[in-house]
Amino acid sequence: MIRYPNLQAGAAIGITAPSSGVQPELHGLVKQACARLEAKGYRLVVGETVWTQHKAKSAPADVRAAELNAMLQDERLSLIFPPWGGELLIEVVDRIDYEAIKPKWILGYSDTSALLLAVTLMTGLATAHGANLIDVRGEVADETTGMWETVLGTRAGESVRQPSSPMYQQAWDHDNPTPCVFHLTEPTRWKTVGGGSVHMSGRLLGGCVDIIRHLVGTPYGDVKRFREERMNEEPVIWYLENCELSMADMRRSLVQMKLAGWFDHCGGLLFGRSEANRPTEGYMAEDLYRELAEELGVPVLYDVDCGHVPPQLTFVNGARAEIEAHEGKAVVTQFFEA
Incomplete structure (x- = not known):
């Protein structure tokens, strides 16, 4: 509950x-x-x-x-x-x-x-x-x-609906502040592994991979118990973002989460935009997303409004969500259900 x-x-x-x-x-x-x-x-x-x-x-x-x-x-x-x-x-x-x-x-x-x-x-x-x-x-x-x-x-x-952003910030310009703090200059486009439209349904959990990976194996990261006691084994939609991990470290961290059972009963993955997604010896973020989609058999959305490249949606841990993405645009509807 x-x-x-x-x-x-x-x-x-x-x-x-x-x-x-x-x-x-x-x-x-x-x-x-x-x-x-x-x-x-x-x-x-x-x-x-x-x-x-x-x-x-x-x-x-x-x-x-x-x-x-x-x-x-x-x-x-x-x-x-x-x-x-x-x-x-x-x-x-x-x-x-x-x-x-x-x-x-x-x-x-x-x-x-x-x-x-x-x-x-x-x-x-x-x-x-x-x-x-x-x-x-x-x-x-x-x-x-x-x-x-x-x-x-x-x-x-009740429920609340959030559309994907129209524009996002590519770079900070602290010398020229804007009335809304961010410099939203680039068109937002949510992308999917394999292209095409995506639909996801499940309970939201997530955060910054750099940080939440350290809860794996501790009493404070017991996702299995949470699913069993609080979610009636509903699918989990994971929203994740990368602050400063290399692509190899990001891959290691996500494999660790998978081995710990965090991605069991997964209904889909969302990855935020990141300035840190630089290739490691040619290994790119898109390679990582494709591998996860194949390994888990779930839809993967990336460059979503989440994390260190603003703006970002407000994702509620524990809420049931329906996510629809089509031609670069998306809608996230969260249902505050027990």
Whole structure:
């Protein structure tokens, strides 16, 4: 059984940094994002870890875990919204009191995806893979990123539809900021192995492969138990993205997931756009996607709106999804079903 939080107008949002905090010279970005949320009527509780960063982490693991646990257990908060990802969230995964978590959304991506997946697998509480706090600091939101509020405001028993983005960002240009933060200049085209139209149906799970691979073989990555206890053995649609893995390392990581049983009862794979998908001795991302499609016998979509090349859809871990892709365009419909 999956439980779905609900984000309502005027809700309280907790901002904490379970991975990386924000260096002093970038504090203005956090303040700008907070101001945008407050202008929308949200009430903010900002933790101390947000403002510090030392040796690849916002604070020692026990400090990060204490602040995170306090917010997870606070019934007044409807959303936990980290400033961004980072490197070492894995250090706090075993320090979370999962049984004490009160229903609330957790939203983010990159290193945060370890927290998202662990919470959903351990508790059956839906979590949201999408924008980081820093991403919502713009004067306006692009239509894809801006859907995070609509998705998180969807009630249990309802559904929400997200189309693929019209345009995506090929490169950052920090010297020339845009009103919506991102520079969306390139036409989006979701691609399929073998071409043609694709339909997928199943429960969503996923995240950044660099990060979630480290949950394999731990109590916090027990996908088999989750399927049996929470999903009635429904198919899983995996949405995955690559931050900085070589194609050989990406292949090794995905084979490990397969050998661990993560791709058993798989209904399809979605791979986000990635700047890291550089060939290894001629071994290309497209080769990897084709091999997985053949090995698993499932449809594979790639260059989807997910991960480090913005914008990105908001994918809800645990939600049932129907995905239709045709001629480069796609629609993701998520059903908040128990």
